[in-house]
Amino acid sequence: MSKVETFRQHHFEDVEQQHEASWLGMWVFLATEVMFFGGMFLCYFVYRHWYLQAFAAASNHLDIWLGAINTAVLICSSFTMAMAVYSAEIDRPKPLVRYLILTIVLGLVFLGIKLFEYHSKFEEHLVPGASFKFEESLAQPAEIFFSLYFAMTGMHAVHMIVGIGLLTALIVKARRGRFSAAYHTPVELTGLYWHFVDIVWIFLFPMLYLIGRHS
Amino acid sequence: MSGKPVVSVRTYALVFAALLVLTALTTAVAFVGEGLREMAALAIAVCKAVLVILYFMHVRYSDRLTWVFVGAGFFWLLILIGGTMDDVLTRPMLSPEAANITTQPR
Numbered sequence: 554m555s556k557v558e559t560f561r562q563h564h565f566e567d568v569e570q571q572h573e574a575s576w577l578g579m580w581v582f583l584a585t586e587v588m589f590f591g592g593m594f595l596c597y598f599v600y601r602h603w604y605l606q607a608f609a610a611a612s613n614h615l616d617i618w619l620g621a622i623n624t625a626v627l628i629c630s631s632f633t634m635a636m637a638v639y640s641a642e643i644d645r646p647k648p649l650v651r652y653l654i655l656t657i658v659l660g661l662v663f664l665g666i667k668l669f670e671y672h673s674k675f676e677e678h679l680v681p682g683a684s685f686k687f688e689e690s691l692a693q694p695a696e697i698f699f700s701l702y703f704a705m706t707g708m709h710a711v712h713m714i715v716g717i718g719l720l721t722a723l724i725v726k727a728r729r730g731r732f733s734a735a736y737h738t739p740v741e742l743t744g745l746y747w748h749f750v751d752i753v754w755i756f757l758f759p760m761l762y763l764i765g766r767h768s
Numbered sequence: 769m770s771g772k773p774v775v776s777v778r779t780y781a782l783v784f785a786a787l788l789v790l791t792a793l794t795t796a797v798a799f800v801g802e803g804l805r806e807m808a809a810l811a812i813a814v815c816k817a818v819l820v821i822l823y824f825m826h827v828r829y830s831d832r833l834t835w836v837f838v839g840a841g842f843f844w845l846l847i848l849i850g851g852t853m854d855d856v857l858t859r860p861m862l863s864p865e866a867a868n869i870t871t872q873p874r
Contacts, residue, residue, distance in 0.1 A: 576830075576834070577833065577834065577837055580834060580837040580838060580841075581837060583841065584837065584838075584840060584841030584844070587841040587842065587844075587845050588841075588844060588845065588848070591844075591845045591848050591849065592848070594849065595848055595849050595852055595853075598849060598852075598853060598856075599852065599853070599856050602853075602856055602857065603856075617795065617798060621791060621792075621795045624791045625788060625791055628784065628787045628788060628791065629784075631784075631787075631820060631824055632780060632781075632784040632824075634824075635775070635780050635784075635823075635824045636777070636780065639773050639775070639777065639780065642773040642774065643773055744824075744825075745825055748820050748821075748824045748825050749825075751820060751824075752816075752817045752820050752821070755813050755816045755817055755820070756813050756817070758791075758794075758813075759794055759798075759809035759810060759812070759813050760809075762798075763794060763795070763797075763798040763805070763809045764798075764805070764806050764809055764810075
């Protein structure tokens with residue numbers, strides 16, 4: 554009882570109410586994130602409708618295999634995150650820390666591959682701006698595609714970096730024994746955030762890499 | 769709260785395997801399936817997202833209030849995209865000039 558009460562904040566009736574408030578609050582935040590990314594998705598759909606040919610041509614400059622590998626890496630990281638939450642639920646601090654570390658490592662692999670992709674786009678003059686080079690007739694709409702590509706994958710990468718920061722904080726707390734089967738709300742909510750970022754990529758991958766492809 | 773996990777390891781592993789299979793499938797469809805691959809790619813992405821939300825994010829095992837919150841987020845996304853595309857897609861029907869302005873590379 555006393556151990557349970559140590560993490561209850563005074564303005565909540567009981568721990569169930571406290572947990573529900575955190576859980577729903579996180580979902581409200583994720584709904585605002587859906588709107589945030591939704592704006593960019595909408596932008597993509599409108600411009601793709603207007604400049605279908607240029608979007609297909611520009612999309613072919615992305616490496617479909619790197620995109621697919623990164624999708625798999627992110628799905629693996631979602632699985633390790635789910636297992637971290639599971640470890641917390643069954644009160645196993647050591648596996649919890651291990652799964653959190655594994656999730657960070659997979660997140661870093663994803664960002665590493667993304668960095669490599671960005672680097673090659675710079676070398677191929679596909680970064681919007683003064684040195685952007687593309688087939689003359691499609692150059693302007695292709696530049697719009699790459700602006701959206703960098704905006705969307707860039708914002709996604711920022712979310713990954715924030716997520717890695719949150720996971721690092723969780724590891725520190727988990728090693729100090731702050732989480733138990735009775736209380737592991739931060740692990741659970743960071744899991745929701747990480748899975749949400751995974752879902753964003755699940756849509757970015759087909760939209761940017763697959764849909765416009767000429768086989 | 770009693771130390772009983774919400775979802776079993778077996779369920780997580782099955783969902784994980786399904787997500788990987790769907791990723792392989794959507795990549796394969798990009799190389800074949802001319803014509804229907806756009807719808808296929810988006811349909812597969814929706815399936816994957818639903819799997820993640822229901823199982824990894826525990827929504828399947830959550831109360832109705834959670835469903836309302838999750839549903840509201842996606843419902844507003846539908847209004848945002850549906851309402852705008854409704855205008856963008858039908859504008860050429862009303863005025864051919866409006867279509868020309870936007871389909872020409874400037």
